[in-house]
Amino acid sequence: MAEHDVIVVGGGHNGLTTAAYLAKAGLDVLVLEAKEYAGGGAVTQEVTVPGFHHDLHAIAHIFIQASPLVRDDELGLLSRHGLRYVYPDPCISVVFPDGDSICFYRDVRKTAESIARISPRDADNYLRFFEFADPVLDMLLGGFFAPPPPLGAMFAQLDQSELGQEVLRVLLMSHLEVAQEWFEHDKVKAAMARWVSEILAAPEEGGTGAFLMIMVPLIHRYGLGFAVGGSGALTAATARALASYGGAIRTSAPVERILFEGERAIGVRLASGEVLRARKAVAANLNIAQIPELVEHRFGADWQRKVDRLKPAGFVLLVGHLALAEAPIFRAGPEATSAGLQEVCLPLPELRQAFDGLKYGRPASMMPSIGVASVWDPSRAPEGKHTLYLLSFVPPELASGGWQEVFEESFTAFCALTTNMSWSKVLHHVVHSPDDSERFNAAWPKGDPGHFGSQIFQFLGYRPLPNMGYRLPAESLYLVGPSTHPGSGITGGGRAAAQCILSDLGLGSGE
Ligand SMILES: Cc1cc2nc3c(=O)[nH]c(=O)nc-3n(C[C@H](O)[C@H](O)[C@H](O)COP(=O)(O)OP(=O)(O)OC[C@H]3O[C@@H](n4cnc5c(N)ncnc54)[C@H](O)[C@@H]3O)c2cc1C
Structure with missing residues (x-):
């Protein structure tokens, strides 16, 4: 029987990072x-036409830029294993159907100038908000890429100072409520809420205010990265780092059971029946909802009830991959056109209705997010041609109609915002619906790549369950990835899980 010190189940970017x-x-x-193949949500493939490299899922690497994994290059991904980033500037443009736009640049003052075109007072408000949020980022980031402190202790500490109490209030509010407190103009409020909703939280979802406070300073300090060659380049570099330290990846190896001796996890059984033994630990880069079956329900009904009641994200994602004959030109102008991502935003009342509609099975096809990464990274498409990533917020199940229809509505909304886009510029396209996501990755039931929502009651030290951290309720068994802190996205969060495992094994924290 094959034996290793540690078996990691699931080769997404987090599993590979932990490994x-x-x-x-x-x-x-x-x-x-x-x-x-490994990579999970960080894969790049030529799914339309040969020579067009599409990020199938994650395209924008934001949180990971602040992690010591990238910032300090702790695994040599940048210096030794070929990972390179380009940083579009403006990072994001929020585009309105009437041609207005707000551009979020690396530079906070240039961003304020962009806001000033809509509201000079909100330009000042933005600078004030940045001054409030920037020091808070240090406070939160300290615990972001390491095991989180207990939420109760964190709240008690915040409650000691006036600034801390203000942060606490924000953590408990919805991100639209925070935007409404700080900004005056409806378009600025809508733009802030639209941008933050990318974490799959509707603007009026309570307990999501932290993300406005985190994302504003985060983007100004670290920017938004596109991995050169596509998100798969992060997977490839991490796999090379793992190999350089003597680790290995086995693909086409679905795990069907985690095996125990007494209370201790001692290995896994593959769907093929093959058994592999882990001398020291098993770490699952999986959705916590997969665990009960993998452990044959040994953690009991009460534990399972706590898992079952985790509140889902507000909505999920449909993404269209298109090979384009030329780059889109946005009516909002060259600044908006040159941003890394364009996020279509509706006026505030319609924005709220669109997010409400998601609760009742209606897709938000009129406000897609758009990424033409080949503008910043020409290696992704043949010369002069481009890759288009067209992302729509959708309900897990449609009240009526089909996914192709939703994609076509989003494409029409996108074309209307440009001067040059129509079906005649599309060489080929492929649509990935939430059903495709579910089929693609067993960790994404109903197509939710974050596993469940990021409201404060299931975030930081309460993710996935109060003070569980990375330790499943058995000796030597760990959970890694979006079900755990710091949650969904390309975060490099597998670092914190590795720290927890190393500390339990008496091997320090791996820094
Ligand atoms: C359409 C879409 C767009 C997105 N855009 C962005 C974005 O722009 N920026 C961003 O930061 N994030 C984005 N995300 C989210 C991001 O992709 C995920 O949060 C991220 O992939 C989670 O990484 P992970 O490594 O923890 O897990 P995953 O990527 O989910 O990887 C888990 C791995 O485990 C494997 N697995 C599952 N079950 C088993 C089993 N039983 N045995 C063995 N292996 C198993 C899966 O095949 C998979 O490879 C997007 C997601 C989607 C779906």
């Missing part, structure tokens, strides 16, 4: 990935 930190600390690590 690489553990291997760097001297452990013999094997990653088991169900699909025929």
